[in-house]
Amino acid sequence: MPNAFGLIDPNDPELRDEQAVALATLIGGSGGGSGKKIGAKMIVGRSGRIIGGVTIGGCVDAQVVEAADALMTDGGAGQRLLSISLDDDEAFEIGLTCGGTLDVLLTRVIPSSESDPTVAAHRRALELLEAGEAAVIVTPLDAPAETQTLPASEIPDAGTDSRVFLDRVAPPLTLVIVGAGQIAMTLTRLARELDMRTVVVDGRDRYATAARFPDAGEIRVGMPSEIVAELAPGKNAAVVLVAHDYKYELPVLRQVLRSPVGYIGLLGSRKRGAAVRDLLAAEGFTANELARVHTPIGLDLGGKRPEEVALSILAEVVAVRNGKRP
């Protein structure tokens, strides 16, 4: 994708040379056929380029690509709603195990045109995301030229008479990694693939270096607890303590246990985790607050190598974010 959100960025080299593209957005569906979340996007370029996807692939995807090609070459209206409905037998014929419905909004876009409403709306959304703010792209299904982006905080609760698709895009999860060791190095590499923003925090400038962390979004050296306090990680952030050293763990936990941060994980054995919890309990932290700490950190994948531990940590962060783990 040109960016983690599937939005059209005219400055992206992949889109710069496209005279026109069709943006396909999954706006509704049920059953098999998609396998993607509402809001999933695919960009089909006039050159034949395909970026992203709105279905799991196969023949259903092919129908979307064909419709996108047609939208770009036929002229006429710049927007079309493609509804695909398959019963179980039809689905089986094209390689799916069950049927379902799929609603895909197709919009013709001129990436180089600043006045194109989709380009303008996506540019505004990217600006808001860059500023750390969630955005909602409001697309009237009967009046595509009126597509616009609003900060998520400004979407009115009141209903509307016209049919609109509200596409909420949120900033990527921020992964605050305390401790600049080997596991941290792998974490930044894997987190990048997951479109997470990473901040590596350590008190040692010989460890927390750009050479060791080429994939990190940010590297901060100083008093770790103060840096984390300054970062003020919220619901859309995870703090992972991988220093394996209480000198950072205790002060950082004091900062985050009463914060709204979405995930807190502590590297170490059950025994070690219990010892850290006991020290904090003696300082007045409640059982509920201490229960927020995932320790031993990560899903139990049975691995011991730094890469395997990092994978298990990110697996747990993703599971918690998706509501699959407490």
Next chain:
Amino acid sequence: MSAVRAVVLEHFRHPRNRGRLDGADASVEGANPLCGDRVRVELRAEQGTIADARFTADACALCVASASLLTERVRGMRLDAVSSVDERWLFASLEGEPPAPRRKCATLPLDTLRRAAASLHPSAQ
């Protein structure tokens, strides 16, 4: 349990003077670059005397205990007398000299305190 550990644990669990010092006249940070101990010593001076001393630390128990003991010691002390607080005093207060690899943990707050005091009074170093 060794004698060193007893006093260290007491000051680690119940550190004296931990936290930021509002209106500090001196604020100096020190670090052990490999083990990662970080400590900040802050002083407020009145008429050549240390009116208040506090510390912040993301550090091991020995380092925290050392900072706790040192800030207790220098409160009310004249700035030009800070140089009399030395390793000998510190190790005696810790009820024993730490093993060689851990001496730096104990002496980091001392070095940082001296630099903070020296920024207010050159003879304090």
